[in-house]
Amino acid sequence: MPKKKVVLNFPPHLIxxxxxxxxxxxxxLEVNILKARITPNEWGRMVVELRGNGxxxxxxxNHLAQTGVVVEPLAREIRWLEERCVQCTACTAPCPTHALxxxxxDMTITFDRELCIACELCLNACPYGAIEMSFD
Amino acid sequence: MAKTIQEINEKIRQGKAVVCTAExxxxxxxxxxxxxxxxxxxxxxTGTFGPMCSSGAYFNMGHSKPRIKMGGxxxxxxxxxxxxxxxxxxxxxxxTAIAEDDPRNKVFPGKFIYGGGHVIEDLVAGKxxxxxxxxxxxxxxxxxxxxxxxxxxDINEAVLFNMRNAYQNxxxxxxxxxxVIYTYMGVLQPRMRNANYCTAGQFSPLLNDPLYRTVGxxxxxxxxxxxxxxxxxxxxxxxxxxxxxxxxxxxxxxxLSLTGDLKQMSPRWLRGASFTGYGVTLTVxxxxxxxxLDEEILHFASVSDDDLVAPVVDYSEAYPNxxxxxxxxxxxxxxxxxxxxxxxKKVITAGHSxxxxxxxxxxxxxxxxxxxxxxxxxxVAYLPAPESGYAFKPLKERPWxxxxxxxxx
Numbered sequence: 001m002p003k004k005k006v007v008l009n010f011p012p013h014l015i016x017x018x019x020x021x022x023x024x025x026x027x028x029l030e031v032n033i034l035k036a037r038i039t040p041n042e043w044g045r046m047v048v049e050l051r052g053n054g055x056x057x058x059x060x061x062n063h064l065a066q067t068g069v070v071v072e073p074l075a076r077e078i079r080w081l082e083e084r085c086v087q088c089t090a091c092t093a094p095c096p097t098h099a100l101x102x103x104x105x106d107m108t109i110t111f112d113r114e115l116c117i118a119c120e121l122c123l124n125a126c127p128y129g130a131i132e133m134s135f136d
Numbered sequence: 137m138a139k140t141i142q143e144i145n146e147k148i149r150q151g152k153a154v155v156c157t158a159e160x161x162x163x164x165x166x167x168x169x170x171x172x173x174x175x176x177x178x179x180x181x182t183g184t185f186g187p188m189c190s191s192g193a194y195f196n197m198g199h200s201k202p203r204i205k206m207g208g209x210x211x212x213x214x215x216x217x218x219x220x221x222x223x224x225x226x227x228x229x230x231x232t233a234i235a236e237d238d239p240r241n242k243v244f245p246g247k248f249i250y251g252g253g254h255v256i257e258d259l260v261a262g263k264x265x266x267x268x269x270x271x272x273x274x275x276x277x278x279x280x281x282x283x284x285x286x287x288x289x290d291i292n293e294a295v296l297f298n299m300r301n302a303y304q305n306x307x308x309x310x311x312x313x314x315x316v317i318y319t320y321m322g323v324l325q326p327r328m329r330n331a332n333y334c335t336a337g338q339f340s341p342l343l344n345d346p347l348y349r350t351v352g353x354x355x356x357x358x359x360x361x362x363x364x365x366x367x368x369x370x371x372x373x374x375x376x377x378x379x380x381x382x383x384x385x386x387x388x389x390x391x392l393s394l395t396g397d398l399k400q401m402s403p404r405w406l407r408g409a410s411f412t413g414y415g416v417t418l419t420v421x422x423x424x425x426x427x428x429l430d431e432e433i434l435h436f437a438s439v440s441d442d443d444l445v446a447p448v449v450d451y452s453e454a455y456p457n458x459x460x461x462x463x464x465x466x467x468x469x470x471x472x473x474x475x476x477x478x479x480x481k482k483v484i485t486a487g488h489s490x491x492x493x494x495x496x497x498x499x500x501x502x503x504x505x506x507x508x509x510x511x512x513x514x515x516v517a518y519l520p521a522p523e524s525g526y527a528f529k530p531l532k533e534r535p536w537x538x539x540x541x542x543x544x545x
Contacts, residue, residue, distance in 0.1 A: 086185065086407060086419065086490045090322050093330040093486035102474060107491035124245070125323050127187065127409035127419070127488075 003051040005034070005117075006061070009070040010044035019067060020048075027060035028052060034117035047074060047117060076118045077134050080111040084130035091131060094121035138430045141514045144178045148508055153178040155505045157498035158339050158426075158437060165438040170431050173438075179505055179512065180437040182344050183358070183423040183497025184336035186489030187409050189320070190300035190371060191418045192230040193256050193398055196292035197267065199225055200284075205277035206269045213255045214265050224277060228297075229255055231418035245318040245413025253418030254408030256296070259288045260360070261403040294398040296360055296406070300370035302422045304342035304390040305446060308333045308466060308485070310478065313452030318413020322488055324451055331448065331476055331483045336494035337441045337468035341424035342390050344437045346383045347522060348375070350426050352515020357394065358423030358501045361405035363510070364396025369519045374528035382439060383522075386465065387447050390519065394422065405497075421493065423501040427512050441468040448478050458530065 010019070015038060023029045030051040038044035050057060064071050080100070087108050092100045099115035100122055102108070122131050147153040154177050156164055161180045165173045197206070203224065211220040211227055215235040218227040233252035240246050259265055269282040288294055309321035310328045317324045322332045337343070345351050355366040370391030377389045405421030428434045447462040454461040466476045471485050504510035520526030 087492035089487040124412040
């Protein structure tokens with residue numbers, strides 16, 4: 001099933017609309033909410049991974065655009081700089097998806113980019129500048 | 137069968153010494169038994185690579201023309217203040233020093249991007265570092281200001297001098313409060329969502345010589361990628377704490393003061409570190425060789441992560457208020473597994489001392505000894521032992537009061 005990670009920006013007037021429900025019900029999409037910040041009277045921001053069959057993914061994204069949601073590709077990406085890393089493992093504790101993990105046999109860091117949701121919690125945990133946020 | 141350092145050194149010179157890392161020796165002792173292993177193995181190498189705040193370096197910068205008296209003046213290295221209360225061009229920079237205009241924790245939590253530890257790393261990496269000095273000027277040292285690039289190869293002495301390194305055992309930090317806290321043990325999530333530890337466990341230098349039977353003043357060691365020496369016990373040395381049956385402290389205990397020529401060292405083993413919301417420090421690589429003089433010393437050096445325990449301490453309440461409460465005792469093996477149990481709750485663990493790098497140090501030191509380039513030393517004096525009465529005291533505060541005014545009447 002095709003999938004896509006996107007950032008959804010909700011204008012304040014759409015905050016009270018059940019937009020994600022429509023995506024699921026009307027377009028048959030699987031929605032995995034990775035990060036969300038919705039506050040009354042402000043722009044909301046949600047990072048989601050969408051999965052859907054055939055043209056459903058495109059249809060769903062078009063529907064979002066028509067309702068006024070600004071859809072952006074997930075342009076930010078966490079980069080693990082192995083040459084700066086000292087393998088202390090401090091970054092692994094806050095990682096909610098286990099994208100950063102420990103190979104227990106030799107206590108070295110593993111980084112699975114596919115699992116990373118760019119939540120940035122690891123940035124504060126690394127004392128060595130070995131984790132960077134990059135923008136496309 | 138007892139051996140002497142001289143006998144072991146003779147074997148090292150002949151390329152015949154048998155050396156094991158503190159990890160390898162565990163299996164050797166299990167397989168061959170203590171007696172046979174003690175007869176065969178000459179040296180056990182240890183290692184640790186973790187943040188060690190009481191580290192620093194001193195330098196002699198050489199004299200400028202005309203001369204400047206930095207002593208008593210103000211000096212910075214890459215904007216980081218250095219201590220200049222010595223003769224004209226001798227300086228000391230500490231690992232945790234930060235620039236006067238660093239935002240610190242004004243916007244909490246502060247980032248502490250650059251500090252004394254990073255200056256030391258940059259110098260060791262061969263980078264240019266900016267030296268500024270402001271002085272008051274004297275007849276013999278007339279110059280008042282200096283602003284120049286320097287690099288490690290151009291200055292005279294450059295010496296790493298650490299007043300406390302290689303803590304024998306360390307706390308496991310948790311946060312029982314209800315907000316995130318930013319500590320020298322890293323970011324601690326509220327309601328004990330994570331536990332951060334800082335020990336090299338079975339590789340740790342002083343956990344392998346728990347009663348300081350071989351280490352002492354003058355012991356030659358691996359320090360920062362070069363060769364260094366033990367100066368003495370480090371600050372806060374506290375040998376008289378509770379110990380396991382094997383003599384291993386259950387809480388932080390002994391420490392080492394270390395020194396070595398910075399010009400031999402490498403940025404792989406001296407790294408500036410930035411702790412969000414806390415400050416900067418230097419992560420130091422230390423490796424101590426343990427001569428296997430007798431079976432008892434080997435017994436101590438074959439300790440494994442299953443035998444080592446560390447205290448779990450709440451850094452939201454007990455630590456900042458200097459309260460002695462320990463929430464649990466956990467083994468290093470449990471800490472390394474990624475999860476411990478505290479008060480019936482499963483808590484994920486993460487480290488601040490690099491196990492992988494500790495192993496690399498122990499292996500490097502082993503290679504140096506096998507190559508015959510690194511000889512062992514008899515200590516000039518031993519460190520204060522557990523029963524010595526030497527202890528680490530809290531500060532006794534006697535608040536200052538303004539002097540009473542003397543009345544005219």
